[in-house]
Amino acid sequence: MLVHLSISNFAIIKKLEFSLKSGLNILSGETGAGKTIIINAMNLILGGRAFADLIRSGCKEASVEALFEFPENRSLTEMLSQFGFSFKDELLIKRSIFREGRNKILINGSMATLQMLSRVGAILISISGQHEHQLLLKQDNHLYLLDNFGGLSDERLNLNELFNAYKLLKDEINHLKKDITETGERQDLTQFQMQEIEKADIIPGEDVRVAEEKRRLRHSKELLEIVTEGYQRLYERNDSVLSSIAQCIKSVDKGAGIDPGLGPIKESLAEIEIKLEDASFALRDYEKTVHMDPNRLEELEERFELLNGLKRKYGPTLKDVLKYKNKLASMMYDLDEKKGKLDKLERECQDLETDLISRAAALSRKRQKAAGGLEKAVEKELKDLHMAETKFKVKFDQWHDEQGELKDVKVEEVKLDGLDQVEFMISPNIGEDLRPLARIASGGELSRIMLALKTILARSGATAEIIGEKLSSLAAYHQILCITHLPQIASQGQNHFLVSKEVVKGRTQTIISGLEPEERVREIARLLGGKEITPRAVAHAREMLGK
Structure with a gap:
């Protein structure tokens, strides 16, 4: 409920604040005292439009501050949490308007947008008057009024949660399908690349060894000539290097017999002879390994080109090519995993669809039943308010046949609040067809219909005395702030405030006092x-x- 209201520099109000209690709070006073101004100021807390000319003359800004206390309210709690506002039992809303057109809105000390304020305010306060019937004039609200009457609000909120869960799951499935499709479009290429690399049967470092062997085979004739000539020069010829060294060693050995100083030279020559002999035998052995094999050379050329082709496509080195193959394998594995996950999610989605359709259909049937009760209750209340001839009807949309039975339902037809769109229809006079409430009801009729609805909803909760009694009855369930000139209504209040004007230093200002x-x-x-x-x-x- 609204606990305290403070208004500053608004129209003819300089500074006004008062505390309210539960039940029916009456505001009365002379015409022009400022009663409507107080309601207009409260409308700012609802997110109503603000105009610079509402600011008191000579002031730069006007502000309205309202403190609310509220019991458990699931809709409000979820909304405040969604907006990120902290609260505990109390909610303080302040809105300031400035001459240059700016707004400053605070909810429990945190900055808020006008849209946030409108949504929160719509839950906290409902203003009823001959010209303010947004709740009735907007068809979107009719379903919520019906649910409130039928005690179906929690069921609708549960359906909201299920619907949102379904939408999230559908979004995940669609995203996964898109991902699988995109990956699938590359699947043929991926498989081709995988097979190409696997077929090559690459061994790390193989390209280096192939290049070396290919170079040897390509120059095998030249190599054979080189090693053959080298072997012959060292060993085979009569005038070979080894023969010459052997003669030299023999001569030096003879000289060493004369001068022992030649002994070390002889030993050095002997070592050279051994090394040259080893080299000649190595050349001879190498000669045996050199083959001129055109077929092998062709194989190596092809292998070399294959390896180089893979390196050009998939990496500068064979190591990179093998890494890329592992990446392709991972992609193929991920695709299989995603397909498996998609199957699982689609099964879950099917179960959720069945549950969603079932709950939406059940809620729709309950709404049909509640609609009949609401129609009778509204007509009964309107009879007390001197609208005895008025017919009231809750019209359902196309998902019901002429007998009101629910048609076959597809999941695409289920929306956030279920299957139904409803509209309140009235016939104010005998012989008139039922027509949409918002289009044909007068301001006074709307006021009384709203009063009837609020009385009924609070309970499921034409004379001024009857209206006062209705308000008093409604006040047993809600806090009401009522502006009236009628004593029959004013006498029904539990609390009574007098709004008046006074002139201070040549300026008129509104004051309020509890009586x-x-x-x-x-x-x-x-x-x-x-x-x-x-x-x-x-x-x-x-x-x-x-x-």
Whole structure:
């Protein structure tokens, strides 16, 4: 409920604040005192439009601050949490408007947008008057009013959660399908590349060894000539290097017999002889390994080109090619995994679709039943409000046949709030067809229909006295702030405030004061008799307040 309201520099209000209680709170006062201005200021808390000319003359800004206390309210709790506002039992809303057109909105001390304020305010306060019937004029609200009457709001909220879960799952499935399709489009190429690399049967470092062997085979004739000539020069010929060294060693050995100083030279020559002999034998052995094999050379050329082709396509080295093959294998594995996940999610989605359709259909049937009860209840209340001839009907959309039975339902037909779109229809007079409420009802009719609905909804909760009794009945369930000039209504209130004007330093300003019991008697008497308060009016006022 609204606990405290503070208004500053708004129209003719300089500074006004008052605390409210539960039940029916009455605001009365002379015409032009500023009662409507207070409601207009409260409308800012609902997210209503703000105009610079609402700011008190000579001031740069106007502000409205409202403190609410509220019990458990699932819709409000979820909305505040969604917007990221912290709260505990109390909600403080402040809105300031500036001459240059700016707005500043705070919800529990945190900055908020006008859209956020509108959504929160719509839950906290409902303003009813001959010209403010947004709840009834907007067809979107009719379904929520029906659900409130039928006690179906929690069921609708549960369906909202299920619907959102379904949408998230569908989004995940669609994203996965798109991913699989895109990967699948590359699948043929991926498989081709995988097979190409696997068929090559690559061994790391193989390209280096192939290049070396290919080079040897390509120059095998030249190599054979080189090693053959080398072997012959070292060993085979009569004048070979080894023969010459052997003669030299023999001569030096003879000289060493004369001069021992030649001994080390002889030893060096002997070592050279051994090394040359080893080299000649190595050349001879190497000669045996050199083959001129055109077929092998062709094989190596092809292998070399294959390896180089793979390196050009998939990496500068064979190691990179093998890494790329592993990447392709991972992609193929991921594709299989995604297909498996898709199958699982689609099974879950099918179960969720069945549940969603079942719950939506069940809720729709309950709404059909509740609609009949609401129609009777509204017509009964309107009869008390001197609209006895009015017919009220809840019209359902195309998902129901002429008998009101639910047609076959497809999941695509289920929306956030279920299958139904409803619209309130009325026929105010005998012989008139039922037509949409928003299009044909007058302001007064809308006021009384709204009053009837609120009374009914609070319970599932034409005279001014009856309206007052209705308001008093409604106040047992809701806090009400009512502006009235009618004593029959004012006398029904639990709390009564007097709105008046005074002139201070040449400026008019609105003030508000809570009335004590005797003050209230005099105000009711004023409402009964006008400016002149007679003893008879006072007695009548006491009688009205004593009922």
